Amino acid sequence: MDSHQAAQEWQEIERVRGRARxxxxxxxxxxxxxxxxxxxxxxxxxxxxxMGAYWGVAxxxxxxxxxxxxxxxxxxxxITGSNAAYFAVSFGIAAAAFAAAVAASAFGxxxxxxxxxxxxxxxxxxxxxxxxxxxxxxxxxxxLVAGVIGLWxxxxxxxxxxxxxxLAVGGSLLLAGLGCRFVSRVEQ
Amino acid sequence: xxxxxxxxxxxxxxxxxxxxxxxxxxxxxGEARRADFVYLRDTLELSDGNLSRQLQVLEQAGHVAIExxxxxxxxxxxxxxxxxxxxxxxxxxxxxxxxxxRLDGLR
Numbered sequence: 001m002d003s004h005q006a007a008q009e010w011q012e013i014e015r016v017r018g019r020a021r022x023x024x025x026x027x028x029x030x031x032x033x034x035x036x037x038x039x040x041x042x043x044x045x046x047x048x049x050x051m052g053a054y055w056g057v058a059x060x061x062x063x064x065x066x067x068x069x070x071x072x073x074x075x076x077x078x079i080t081g082s083n084a085a086y087f088a089v090s091f092g093i094a095a096a097a098f099a100a101a102v103a104a105s106a107f108g109x110x111x112x113x114x115x116x117x118x119x120x121x122x123x124x125x126x127x128x129x130x131x132x133x134x135x136x137x138x139x140x141x142x143x144l145v146a147g148v149i150g151l152w153x154x155x156x157x158x159x160x161x162x163x164x165x166x167l168a169v170g171g172s173l174l175l176a177g178l179g180c181r182f183v184s185r186v187e188q
Numbered sequence: 189x190x191x192x193x194x195x196x197x198x199x200x201x202x203x204x205x206x207x208x209x210x211x212x213x214x215x216x217x218g219e220a221r222r223a224d225f226v227y228l229r230d231t232l233e234l235s236d237g238n239l240s241r242q243l244q245v246l247e248q249a250g251h252v253a254i255e256x257x258x259x260x261x262x263x264x265x266x267x268x269x270x271x272x273x274x275x276x277x278x279x280x281x282x283x284x285x286x287x288x289x290r291l292d293g294l295r
Contacts, residue, residue: 003287016231019216075259081220
């Protein structure tokens with residue numbers, strides 16, 4: 001085989017790889033699940049400890065729901081992936097979110113307590129983006145982290161910061177998830 | 189010229205893995221925990237007969253494991269990559285990449 005033939009074969013296997021990755025790990029599922037959870041967190045955005053407790057439960061529940069939806073979709077499409085990494089990352093992030101909120105409350109920073117759980121969710125998006133090779137997810141996570149830092153530097157009131165993140169960011173994640181779902185249906 | 193200097197990158201290609209359909213099958217399975225017969229057929233645009241033949245070759249070589257199950261009343265064939273298959277796929281990709289880099293070096 002010569003190098004030109006190898007280059008053509010390489011292109012073809014990269015195409016097949018890309019198709020398998022898209023079918024395995026479309027990004028709409030985590031966007032929709034965590035978008036809903038983030039919007040729902042608005043109900044407890046007035047209290048840092050309640051927000052920490054909320055995400056301490058919501059993050060693992062959201063993870064389990066995300067994994068279940070991926071597996072269900074995988075069985076339907078005929079291609080399934082390993083979920084061990086997702087469980088490890090997501091439970092680690094949930095623990096970090098809860099610990100961060102508790103630590104921030106202990107140091108007396110209400111703003112940090114309000115922002116810490118959502119920072120953990122943002123980091124989870126970056127890591128999910130890395131796991132799924134999705135630049136979109138990683139970019140959303142990075143934008144979330146930037147938003148949190150911006151709110152911290154602006155010293156926004158904790159209640160308002162948490163509410164802004166819950167509604168604006170959660171709503172954006174939902175819209176992004178619905179958009180991805182619509183695009184993938186049109187392409188099919 | 190020494191023997192290692194004279195060795196062409198194509199000598200790293202495995203005849204069983206290198207066939208386009210089989211390489212495509214292993215590539216899909218390299219990304220997944222498992223894929224079913226219909227998914228492989230549609231993604232790789234193969235006929236049922238051709239895919240069955242290629243899977244048989246790969247199974248005999250120990251590169252894939254095939255599991256036939258019933259989901260309700262519906263029969264389903266799931267295919268997954270074995271450890272041997274994963275090693276073979278990685279070696280094939282490395283050999284192809286070396287050939288492509290050789291081409292880039294000539295340009």
